[in-house]
Structure formats: structure tokens, C-alpha cells
Amino acid sequence: MESTGALKPSTLDSVMRRLSRAANHGFLWMAIAGVLALIGGQPRRAAARGMLALAGSSALANGVLKPLFPRRRPPVRAWINPKRGVEFPTSSSFPSGHSASAAAFTTAVAMESPATGVVLAPLAAAVAYSRVHNGVHWPSDVFAGIAVGGAVAAGTRRWWAVRDEEPADLGPECVVPALPGGDGLVVFTNPGSGSEDDGIVDAIREALPAAVIIEFNPDIDFDKQIEAKLRESKPRAIGVCGGDGTVVTVADAATRHNLPLAVFPGGTLNHFARDVGVADVAETVTAVESGQAAFVDHAVVTTDTGVTARFLNTASLGGYPDAVRLREKWEPRFGKWPAAAAAMIRVLAAAEPMSVTIDGTKASIWMLFVGNGRYSPGDQVPMSRPELNRGLLDVRYLRADRKFSRARLLFAAATGTLGSSPVYIHALAPTLSVQVNAESVAIATDGEVVADARRFDFSTEPAAVAVYRISKD
Incomplete structure (x- = not known):
């Protein structure tokens, strides 16, 4: 502490002062969470977990631990550069709320998006250090704050599980037709699936030029359209580009006709595509052209009104x-x-x-x-x-x-x-x-x-x- 307090004035003082102020009340982390939320997907989940961990750690550090463990701030007289230009807090020094928030947000983000967590880690460390550099916390306050924030973030797993991005275990691998260029493949697409990538169908056409691509007519029953096209073209495999609702319709036809299924995730919700491990067009294209496949289970419900649905x-x-x-x-x-x-x-x-x-x-x-x-x-x-x-x-x-x-x-x-x-x-x-x-x-x-x-x-x-x-x- 004495060695840090004896540092001569430098440009780092200004940087630490501004960084510490930016993190006041969690504003820095809120801004970062907003950016991550705009990206969507995994970063958005990371932002949500980060904000919940931030709220929990701030409440624990500032609302519970500070009143329970009152501690004086470092004496101003110990610093050659008194307070280094920051406002001296009047609350308990133990633990550091800034450090708790930084650790909680960054740890929680890393749980959902490790790459984002790695990027944020130096920033979180700098915020924590700034509290000592600016003379408003003892080093032990900072270490305690980091421990509190990390523990709160880790604790979120107890009631909010981290999604496993690994694909599900499928059934045995099987021999299916290898279709170079998509020859023998009919792909049904649904423009109403809410695709987040308008170019995915064009990507399929470019990668599999021999495939026949059919766009569903929303005014005609999808099953009827599938059956008519299968009778006409007699394909060796059937494909689908759309969300979960579209995939299950085409998968049902694949089961009835004993045809292998190629899934291209093109809808807003693609749980099945994610679970079987076909995250993008390139992966499915490679499997289609090389004839690699694995079996998956279907579930069925039968009702007393005569309706059977897979x-x-x-x-x-x-x-x-x-x-x-x-x-x-x-x-x-x-x-x-x-x-x-x-x-x-x-x-x-x-x-x-x-x-x-x-x-x-x-x-x-x-x-x-x-x-x-x-x-x-x-x-x-x-x-x-x-x-x-x-x-x-x-x-x-x-x-x-x-x-x-x-x-x-x-x-x-x-x-x-x-x-x-x-x-x-x-x-x-x-x-x-x-x-x-x-x-x-x-x-x-x-x-x-x-x-x-x-x-x-x-x-x-x-x-x-x-x-x-x-x-x-």
C-alpha cells in the first residue's frame, strides 16, 4: 500500500481516475452489457447473466458486507498524490464494491462466452487496481471484493444452468447416399420461418448446385406439398431450411419415406439443428457430399381424437x-x-x-x-x-x-x-x-x-x- 501510495504523479493517474469513475454504480458494465445484448445469441445470454451477477454482488457487497464489516479508508496523508483526484467515499472500505462488480460481471460473462470473458478480464483487473491506485481502498479490500463477485457469479449456476453448446449424443452412425453437389437432394425452405440470415438459401444453392430447392407456399398444406414433390422427383434424400416447426414437418416426411434428412438452420429457432451439431450450411454440405449421418430418435403422441403427431x-x-x-x-x-x-x-x-x-x-x-x-x-x-x-x-x-x-x-x-x-x-x-x-x-x-x-x-x-x-x- 505504501509503495503504491508513493508513486509519483503520471498520466496513469488520469486513466485510473476516469476508469474508476466510469465503473461507478456499475455504469461501465451496463454499457458493455448493452453492446453484448445487441449482438444477440451467446453474447446476449452472457450479458443477461452478467447483469444479474452484477446486481447480486453489488447488493451483497454494499448492502450487507460493508455495514457488517466497517473499516476505515486508507489515510490520505499516506499519499504523495492525495486521493489522486477522486472523490473520497465515506462508506466502509471493506470490501471494494467496484472490484466485486467487476469480478461478478466478467466471471458471469465468461461462463456463457469464454472468449468475451477473456477480452473483459484485463478491464476488470484495471478497475479493481484503480481503487488501490486512487487511494480509496486497501489491497485486501480489492481481493475480498473480487472473491465476493466471483462467488456470486459462480452461484448463479445453481439456479440458472449454463447452456452446453456441445451437440447431443446421437444414435449409431449409418450409411446414407453421398450426394456430390447435392445431386438427388430436394431441399424445402420456409420463407416464413423468420430467418436471421436472408442469404442462407443462396448459400445452399451455391454449395449444392445440383440440389432441387423448393420454397413452401404458405397457403397450401406443407405435407401435401412435400408428398407431391417426392412423388415427382423421387429424391435420394430430403433437406429442410427453416426453424424447428418447419424441420419437424419435413423430418416426419423423411421418416415416412425412409429418407435421410439434411438440416440447414434457417429459422429464428433452431434447437434441433443445434442439438444434432449442424450449426451452419458448410457443416451440412460436407456431410451431404460425403454421406456421413447418424440416427436420432423421434417422439410420438397419439390422442383419443385420432390425431398422431411426431x-x-x-x-x-x-x-x-x-x-x-x-x-x-x-x-x-x-x-x-x-x-x-x-x-x-x-x-x-x-x-x-x-x-x-x-x-x-x-x-x-x-x-x-x-x-x-x-x-x-x-x-x-x-x-x-x-x-x-x-x-x-x-x-x-x-x-x-x-x-x-x-x-x-x-x-x-x-x-x-x-x-x-x-x-x-x-x-x-x-x-x-x-x-x-x-x-x-x-x-x-x-x-x-x-x-x-x-x-x-x-x-x-x-x-x-x-x-x-x-x-x-
């Missing part, structure tokens, strides 16, 4: 479809997890309990989620899907027949104790039977409402469709 991602009853729609509406502004939490609160507040019989056991529930394959984590809100190859359904539902069930559910979600809460039920099973003991309710599969019914039987079709994907070995 789904690749999820099916849901009750308020879950409404929660998903609200989350997707709010996600661009707030990020996925904050939007999901707010949507869940909004839906639960207005929801009515649903009386059901699940595999022979009567229960009252708020909503039910059925995933194709195992989702993770099991004891929190699911964020990723590590497996698509075991012929299992991921079943989760929220019980309404427990006292104060809504309040207990929200408390469990906020404290990371969903896994031990009696109102949150999670199981893996190859089949599931649900009987609604009241009026018919709607079921949504992969974001689309497909039927109203009172009985729903879920099952899986292991290794139902071969998906072009580069071998991960």
Missing part, C-alpha cells in the same frame, strides 16, 4: 405453450432466462389447475413438459439436450395439489432447489400416458398446437431418422 423437441400441455410464446416474445429484449422466468410467473399467476391421471396416478398440475431425449439439467429449468439416442422421454410437470404450490415453485426456482421440491416432478421414461379428467385441452408439439383432446399417449421411435452430420470421432 415431434423432435418438445410437447406440452397446460400453460407451458403460453409460457414459451411469452418467453420468445420477450427474449430479444431481456435474454432467454429472464424472459423465461417472467413468462413463467405471468402464466402461473393466471393458470387454472388441470386434473389429470398420469400413468394411472391422479394428480392436479399446472403444466406438463415432454421432451424427445434427455434434457439437462434435471433439477432446474432445462437449458440443453445431451442425448437423443436412448429412446427416452424427458417428463416434467408442476403439481398444483400441494399447499401454496405456485409460491413454492417460484421460491424453488429462485433458490436452485427445484430438484428437491415436491411441486416439481421430473422423470425419464420410454412411454407416458396422460388422461385429462375434464374438458379437452390443447397439446403443442415443437411450438405448434396440433390437437385438442382428453387422452394423450406418448412414446418414442428410437433411431427413426438418419440426419446428415459430420462424424464427431
Whole structure:
């Protein structure tokens, strides 16, 4: 401390003074979060986690620890350059709130986006050092602040899981036609999928010039268009460029006709494409031309009204479809997890309990989620899907027949104790039977409402469709 205080005046004083002021009340980190949010995707998730960690660390450091551990600031007389031009705080010196905020934001960002965290780390370190350089904190204050911020950021994992960007484990690799230039491939595209990249179809045409590309007519049933084109062209493989709703429609046709499926992520929501490991056009093109593929499971739901629907991602009853729609509406502004939490609160507040019989056991529930394959984590809100190859359904539902069930559910979600809460039920099973003991309710599969019914039987079709994907070995 004495050696730092004895530093002669230099241009670094001005830099440290301005940097410290920029970080006052977290403004520096808020500005950076705003930039990351505009980028979208992984950086946006990083910004959301960073801001939550920043809020938590600031509240803990300034609102709890400073009053509990009062400590005098470094004496001004110890400095050759008194206060180095910064306003001397009157609050407790221990711990450093600036350091806690810097560590919390940067650590949380790094959890979602390691590359961004590496870029921000020197800035966070400089902010922490500036508090000592400017003479307003002891070094131990700064180290304590860094520890507090890092711990708060790490603690967010307990109630908000970090999404695993690794693709899911698929079924066995299989022999499928290698189609140089896309010869023998028909690709269906949906201009209404909300693509974030208007050039993706042109990229497919350029990379696979021999492929036949068909744009869906939104006024005609997609299944009819697919069937007509398959009868006409008799392709060796079928492709799709669109979001999850479009992918499941074409995948259903691929299963019926025993054709391998090429997925080009071209919609706003591409959960299935991400999970099978085809993140861009180039990866799918390489797999198509080399004939590399792996099997994935399909899930199926059959209703008592005669409707049978396959789904690749999820099916849901009750308020879950409404929660998903609200989350997707709010996600661009707030990020996925904050939007999901707010949507869940909004839906639960207005929801009515649903009386059901699940595999022979009567229960009252708020909503039910059925995933194709195992989702993770099991004891929190699911964020990723590590497996698509075991012929299992991921079943989760929220019980309404427990006292104060809504309040207990929200408390469990906020404290990371969903896994031990009696109102949150999670199981893996190859089949599931649900009987609604009241009026018919709607079921949504992969974001689309497909039927109203009172009985729903879920099952899986292991290794139902071969998906072009580069071998991960």
C-alpha cells in the first residue's frame, strides 16, 4: 500500500481516475452489457447473466458486507498524490464494491462466452487496481471484493444452468447416399420461418448446385406439398431450411419415406439443428457430399381424437405453450432466462389447475413438459439436450395439489432447489400416458398446437431418422 501510495504523479493517474469513475454504480458494465445484448445469441445470454451477477454482488457487497464489516479508508496523508483526484467515499472500505462488480460481471460473462470473458478480464483487473491506485481502498479490500463477485457469479449456476453448446449424443452412425453437389437432394425452405440470415438459401444453392430447392407456399398444406414433390422427383434424400416447426414437418416426411434428412438452420429457432451439431450450411454440405449421418430418435403422441403427431423437441400441455410464446416474445429484449422466468410467473399467476391421471396416478398440475431425449439439467429449468439416442422421454410437470404450490415453485426456482421440491416432478421414461379428467385441452408439439383432446399417449421411435452430420470421432 505504501509503495503504491508513493508513486509519483503520471498520466496513469488520469486513466485510473476516469476508469474508476466510469465503473461507478456499475455504469461501465451496463454499457458493455448493452453492446453484448445487441449482438444477440451467446453474447446476449452472457450479458443477461452478467447483469444479474452484477446486481447480486453489488447488493451483497454494499448492502450487507460493508455495514457488517466497517473499516476505515486508507489515510490520505499516506499519499504523495492525495486521493489522486477522486472523490473520497465515506462508506466502509471493506470490501471494494467496484472490484466485486467487476469480478461478478466478467466471471458471469465468461461462463456463457469464454472468449468475451477473456477480452473483459484485463478491464476488470484495471478497475479493481484503480481503487488501490486512487487511494480509496486497501489491497485486501480489492481481493475480498473480487472473491465476493466471483462467488456470486459462480452461484448463479445453481439456479440458472449454463447452456452446453456441445451437440447431443446421437444414435449409431449409418450409411446414407453421398450426394456430390447435392445431386438427388430436394431441399424445402420456409420463407416464413423468420430467418436471421436472408442469404442462407443462396448459400445452399451455391454449395449444392445440383440440389432441387423448393420454397413452401404458405397457403397450401406443407405435407401435401412435400408428398407431391417426392412423388415427382423421387429424391435420394430430403433437406429442410427453416426453424424447428418447419424441420419437424419435413423430418416426419423423411421418416415416412425412409429418407435421410439434411438440416440447414434457417429459422429464428433452431434447437434441433443445434442439438444434432449442424450449426451452419458448410457443416451440412460436407456431410451431404460425403454421406456421413447418424440416427436420432423421434417422439410420438397419439390422442383419443385420432390425431398422431411426431415431434423432435418438445410437447406440452397446460400453460407451458403460453409460457414459451411469452418467453420468445420477450427474449430479444431481456435474454432467454429472464424472459423465461417472467413468462413463467405471468402464466402461473393466471393458470387454472388441470386434473389429470398420469400413468394411472391422479394428480392436479399446472403444466406438463415432454421432451424427445434427455434434457439437462434435471433439477432446474432445462437449458440443453445431451442425448437423443436412448429412446427416452424427458417428463416434467408442476403439481398444483400441494399447499401454496405456485409460491413454492417460484421460491424453488429462485433458490436452485427445484430438484428437491415436491411441486416439481421430473422423470425419464420410454412411454407416458396422460388422461385429462375434464374438458379437452390443447397439446403443442415443437411450438405448434396440433390437437385438442382428453387422452394423450406418448412414446418414442428410437433411431427413426438418419440426419446428415459430420462424424464427431
